[in-house]
Amino acid sequence: MTGGMVYEVRDVMFQYAHHGETRGRQEWHLHRVSFDVAHGEVLGIIGPNGSGKTSLLKLLARLLRPHAGTIRLFGSDVAGMPQDEVARMAAVVPQESHHMFDYTILETVLMGRFPHRLTSGLGLFSWEGEEDLRLAHEAMEELDVLQLADRSIHEVSGGERQRAVIARALTQEPRVLLLDEPTAFLDLNHQVEICRILRRLNEQRGLTVVLVSHDLNMASQYCDRLMLIDNGEVIRLGSPDVVLQPDVLSGVYRCAVMVDPHPVTGLPRVTLPGRDKSTASR
Numbered sequence: 001m002t003g004g005m006v007y008e009v010r011d012v013m014f015q016y017a018h019h020g021e022t023r024g025r026q027e028w029h030l031h032r033v034s035f036d037v038a039h040g041e042v043l044g045i046i047g048p049n050g051s052g053k054t055s056l057l058k059l060l061a062r063l064l065r066p067h068a069g070t071i072r073l074f075g076s077d078v079a080g081m082p083q084d085e086v087a088r089m090a091a092v093v094p095q096e097s098h099h100m101f102d103y104t105i106l107e108t109v110l111m112g113r114f115p116h117r118l119t120s121g122l123g124l125f126s127w128e129g130e131e132d133l134r135l136a137h138e139a140m141e142e143l144d145v146l147q148l149a150d151r152s153i154h155e156v157s158g159g160e161r162q163r164a165v166i167a168r169a170l171t172q173e174p175r176v177l178l179l180d181e182p183t184a185f186l187d188l189n190h191q192v193e194i195c196r197i198l199r200r201l202n203e204q205r206g207l208t209v210v211l212v213s214h215d216l217n218m219a220s221q222y223c224d225r226l227m228l229i230d231n232g233e234v235i236r237l238g239s240p241d242v243v244l245q246p247d248v249l250s251g252v253y254r255c256a257v258m259v260d261p262h263p264v265t266g267l268p269r270v271t272l273p274g275r276d277k278s279t280a281s282r
Contacts, residue, residue, distance in 0.1 A: 006176055006208045007037035007060060012069035014055060029055055030232040033069070042202050042209040044223035046216060046243075048253055052232040053212040054095070057178050060210065062086045074175070087115035090176040091169035095184055105156065105164045106149040109136045112171030139167040143197065159190030166197065177201070179211040183218060191215075195222045216270045220244055221262065228252060244268035
């Protein structure tokens, strides 16, 4: 990691349904969330279902607005920034990309140029220029989908589709990637492939990466730091070996877990206790 802060989040409060005065803590979906994201790091956001992970990612992308607190992106308050300006700095890779039309991979990737075309004076529905096509081809080559450029987004595998969506995000020329469950619905081989791609983009391009994940082991092996949230609050923030402690995880996930060093990396590995052999045959 290099110096400087990408995000500075301070005392952020958020709720989906706001009916008059807030009567209690339980009404806040995110409650006094504060943290920083350093330039060049990979931060993993982990926690149980409904803990506020995806909502927090959307707040970072300005797709949602906090009810209180501040979010600063490269020193500027996100609340005062136009959406296209945020999109030129931070690109979002959603958990599921719904493609209603039969776009090709190339057309899908070129959609990443929209935030730049809005400020070019050409307009949203103008034809792509040479620079747009060059950046799209570079991103597709980086993600190994260039050979699929003319294929329909509906005709490729889940792993290929996810690589195309990441290529679309790269075509935005962002300084930050925000990813929601980037390995969800993928088989083991494609999960590893996506994680390696993200780590390579981080190391070679200097991209800052913030990702949400349910996979504690994936997050442990590929993230510099982890932020564990539960019930809308930050429970622990730090390196994987600081956050992935058995007592902490058991309290948050409400079940017993075992944590030991990975035999190759030495980073924490989380497993569930095995079935009691004495009861296995009952």
